[in-house]
Amino acid sequence: MQVQRKSRLIVAGLLASVALAGCAPRVFADTSGLAIVGTAAPVEAEPPPPEPQKRVEVRENKIIINEKVQFLVNSDKILEVSHSLLDEVAKVIKEHPQIKKIEVEGHASAEGTDSKNQNLSNRRAKAVMKYLTGSGGIAKDLLSSKGYGETRPIADNESEDGREKNRRVEFTITDQEVTQTKVEVDDKGNEKVVPPAG
Amino acid sequence: MKTSIAFTIIAALASGCTFIARDTETYKQETRKVLETKNSAIIGCYDSALAANPSQSGNVVVTFVVEKKTGGITNVSADPNQSTAPEALQTCVVSALEGLILDPADQREGQATFTWTFSPPAGGGKPA
Numbered sequence: 001m002q003v004q005r006k007s008r009l010i011v012a013g014l015l016a017s018v019a020l021a022g023c024a025p026r027v028f029a030d031t032s033g034l035a036i037v038g039t040a041a042p043v044e045a046e047p048p049p050p051e052p053q054k055r056v057e058v059r060e061n062k063i064i065i066n067e068k069v070q071f072l073v074n075s076d077k078i079l080e081v082s083h084s085l086l087d088e089v090a091k092v093i094k095e096h097p098q099i100k101k102i103e104v105e106g107h108a109s110a111e112g113t114d115s116k117n118q119n120l121s122n123r124r125a126k127a128v129m130k131y132l133t134g135s136g137g138i139a140k141d142l143l144s145s146k147g148y149g150e151t152r153p154i155a156d157n158e159s160e161d162g163r164e165k166n167r168r169v170e171f172t173i174t175d176q177e178v179t180q181t182k183v184e185v186d187d188k189g190n191e192k193v194v195p196p197a198g
Numbered sequence: 199m200k201t202s203i204a205f206t207i208i209a210a211l212a213s214g215c216t217f218i219a220r221d222t223e224t225y226k227q228e229t230r231k232v233l234e235t236k237n238s239a240i241i242g243c244y245d246s247a248l249a250a251n252p253s254q255s256g257n258v259v260v261t262f263v264v265e266k267k268t269g270g271i272t273n274v275s276a277d278p279n280q281s282t283a284p285e286a287l288q289t290c291v292v293s294a295l296e297g298l299i300l301d302p303a304d305q306r307e308g309q310a311t312f313t314w315t316f317s318p319p320a321g322g323g324k325p326a
Contacts, residue, residue: 025266026304028226029311033257034233036240036316038248 063171076123090136101175106147109163122147243290256283269303
């Protein structure tokens with residue numbers, strides 16, 4: 001009888017411990033950590049650099065040079081530094097067969113006498129024409145030259161900066177089949193030549 | 199007598215715990231696997247943090263309970279004292295873990311602590 005009671009107590013104890021052990025929460029901590037490496041965000045593509053300004057452009061009735069033809073002081077000798085510019089002018093002329101006639105214009109500042117300026121601008125225009133028909137390979141009948149002296153200033157002759165601007169060579173298209181170039185001006189005043197459609 | 203004792207034991211076990219019983223290590227590993235299913239969401243959390251600070255790193259220590267019988271991961275919270283990542287990242291990680299379930303469930307509740315460590319990609323994140 002006593003043995004039976006002991007057995008029951010042992011069984012009850014076992015049941016209790018099994019139940020407790022079986023349902024006790026498991027407590028665990030993962031100390032190794034879940035490693036997360038960020039994904040490299042795509043680097044935003046940088047906007048393409050603005051197109052460098054062309055040195056020579058055809059616009060309406062002008063061949064614009066965005067660089068000056070440089071001469072020896074008081075001389076019609078073209079400095080070597082300007083040869084590549086004139087080579088580019090020749091190249092552009094050849095690329096535009098619609099251009100039939102160009103006048104090379106020489107302009108001077110108001111510094112010095114009128115006659116001297118007239119003479120110098122005339123000689124400089126001739127020198128440029130000579131370069132274009134010589135090294136540049138442009139047909140002679142396509143070009144003419146004229147010196148305007150100080151009669152057509154584009155800037156103030158009172159300042160050295162203005163006078164420097166007035167000393168210049170321009171290329172005016174006096175005859176062409178058709179003008180196909182368009183110039184767009186953005187809201188900042190920047191001009192861009194629009195190539196003809198097609 | 200012996201038979202009745204056996205029945206009693208089985209009945210007691212059956213009434214209290216009818217689900218599988220994992221050892222602690224298995225419980226941890228299987229819970230970890232469940233958590234890893236949310237890796238992409240957590241990477242998304244971190245990438246957002248990197249957008250604000252390309253050199254952002256740190257850790258988020260998260261505690262939660264795995265419910266016995268259902269396996270539902272509940273009471274998820276970040277431990278602010280142990281976590282070094284910004285609060286927004288902690289919150290995002292906690293949100294990402296909502297609704298996870300350990301399947302099959304365990305007969306025992308799990309009280310878990312897991313740590314996520316965050317490090318920027320090689321070469322740095324998005325440029326400032």
